[in-house]
Amino acid sequence: FIIPEFQEFSKDIELIYWKCKENTNGTVRDFSAIYNKYVASYIPQLKRMNPNYWGVSIVTIDGQRYSIGDVNIPFTIQSCSKPLSYGIALDLLGNDVVHQYVGQEPSGRNFNELILDHNKKPHNPMINAGAIIICSLLKTMYSPEMSSAEKFDFTMNFFERLAGREDIGFNNAVFLSERECADRNYALGFYMREHKCFPENSKFRECMDFYFQCCSLEVNCDLVAVMAATLANGGICPLSEEKVLKPESVRDVLSLMHSCGMYDYSGQFAFKVGLPAKSGVSGAMLVVVPNVMGMCLYSPALDSLGNSCRGVQFCEELVDKFNFHRYDNL
Numbered sequence: 001f002i003i004p005e006f007q008e009f010s011k012d013i014e015l016i017y018w019k020c021k022e023n024t025n026g027t028v029r030d031f032s033a034i035y036n037k038y039v040a041s042y043i044p045q046l047k048r049m050n051p052n053y054w055g056v057s058i059v060t061i062d063g064q065r066y067s068i069g070d071v072n073i074p075f076t077i078q079s080c081s082k083p084l085s086y087g088i089a090l091d092l093l094g095n096d097v098v099h100q101y102v103g104q105e106p107s108g109r110n111f112n113e114l115i116l117d118h119n120k121k122p123h124n125p126m127i128n129a130g131a132i133i134i135c136s137l138l139k140t141m142y143s144p145e146m147s148s149a150e151k152f153d154f155t156m157n158f159f160e161r162l163a164g165r166e167d168i169g170f171n172n173a174v175f176l177s178e179r180e181c182a183d184r185n186y187a188l189g190f191y192m193r194e195h196k197c198f199p200e201n202s203k204f205r206e207c208m209d210f211y212f213q214c215c216s217l218e219v220n221c222d223l224v225a226v227m228a229a230t231l232a233n234g235g236i237c238p239l240s241e242e243k244v245l246k247p248e249s250v251r252d253v254l255s256l257m258h259s260c261g262m263y264d265y266s267g268q269f270a271f272k273v274g275l276p277a278k279s280g281v282s283g284a285m286l287v288v289v290p291n292v293m294g295m296c297l298y299s300p301a302l303d304s305l306g307n308s309c310r311g312v313q314f315c316e317e318l319v320d321k322f323n324f325h326r327y328d329n330l
């Protein structure tokens with residue numbers, strides 16, 4: 001086993017879990033007040049999320065599992081889809097093609113900032129601009145003859161294989177809200193269209209819709225942990241043993257998660273925690289300990305940068321206790 005004393009390990013994880021549970025940052029304690037002040041609030045469906053949910057799921061690369069807390073509550077995957085669709089695009093189109101359209105540099109700005117790099121490309125695939133372009137590549141450059149419905153099914157199937165063939169849902173209310181409340185994403189899209197960022201022949205509305213659909217996939221903590229474990233295992237799902245992504249695609253995904261996955265906290269997170277991770281506005285964090293395990297941390301209370309308060313604390317406590325930081329001396 002990759003983690004021989006798994007029982008012991010799980011007990012330590014449980015202690016960290018309870019410690020983080022006490023962290024009520026990001027939430028307003030008085031429930032009679034508007035308790036959603038610090039959960040994502042740009043669409044009503046996310047505003048209603050209970051900030052007290054807290055779940056941790058772990059899946060090792062040899063299939064040992066540990067879960068505690070709210071690990072079966074459905075939530076939309078949001079930005080945690082970005083590394084996954086990036087990985088799929090790399091696998092299908094190759095690194096050369098993908099990086100003609102999107103860079104590899106942290107933007108140093110908010111995830112939805114109206115900004116492109118010096119070459120007038122999105123900075124990286126982990127921010128909205130980059131993820132919209134990745135979706136347009138998947139939509140337009142790989143099997144362009146597929147209809148929107150077919151492309152959605154095809155991509156959803158990829159996500160399900162990453163999760164060990166678990167069923168993934170789709171939250172239509174969130175999708176409709178995302179599309180309705182998407183002024184910034186449309187602004188980004190138009191700005192990028194002006195600068196010819198999209199591949200030739202792409203249909204703007206369809207690409208935007210595809211991006212909103214990817215954000216609106218419905219998952220839970222246990223399921224995302226399996227996806228993280230597939231990334232930890234070089235693209236082979238530890239539960240189904242299916243080879244879903246090529247190892248070279250996974251390497252690129254992890255590199256950019258490491259430098260760009262935690263919004264404008266990415267630099268500090270890479271310094272303090274030293275693990276590739278991606279957070280989303282629904283409060284999920286997909287965290288990878290390469291060649292060891294995948295984790296999902298889920299708690300909707302967000303800090304001012306948009307990362308899950310408990311999720312970030314958990315990672316910091318984790319590397320305090322175990323030598324998982326990439327630059328720990330083993």
Ligand code: GLN
Pocket residue numbers: 078079080111112128178185215279280281282
């Ligand atoms: N749906 C969100 C958006 O496009 C996803 C962003 C996120 O999770 N950070 O604004």
